Amino acid sequence: MQFLDRALTPDTAQWRKASSVVSTSLLSAAKQWIPAFQPTPPEICAETLQRILCSFDRPIIEATARARLERVLRYHDEGHVNLLIVTIIESADNENALVAPVIEAVHHVMTRQRAWTD
Secondary structure (H helix, E strand, C coil): CHHHHHHCCCCCHHHHHHHHHHHHHHHHHHHHHCCCCCCCCHHHHHHHHHHHHHHCCCCCCCHHHHHHHHHHHHHCCHHHHHHHHHHHHCCCCCCCCCCHHHHHHHHHHHHHCHHHHC
């Protein structure tokens, strides 16, 4: 009996090999059904960001802040960027805080703490 207990434990090489094969086959099956993520093209991001900024009556911001927001928009949807801007400019005494370091910090919190944005 002791041999059977040891043979079926997850520590055996056979168990590791079997779980690796299952993981690999599940991953390859998932890749067939899930399309690869494609970031939004930069030209579309620039146009979308300008429209978003105009909706907040802030058509002109620093170049570094604009570049950071465009990068965020490449990998996240428009709603994420809207929430990011609203969070920054509607905070107390932060109406002029739409600068790259603040954008980076708030974006970092938003992406790491999903419950905060839900």
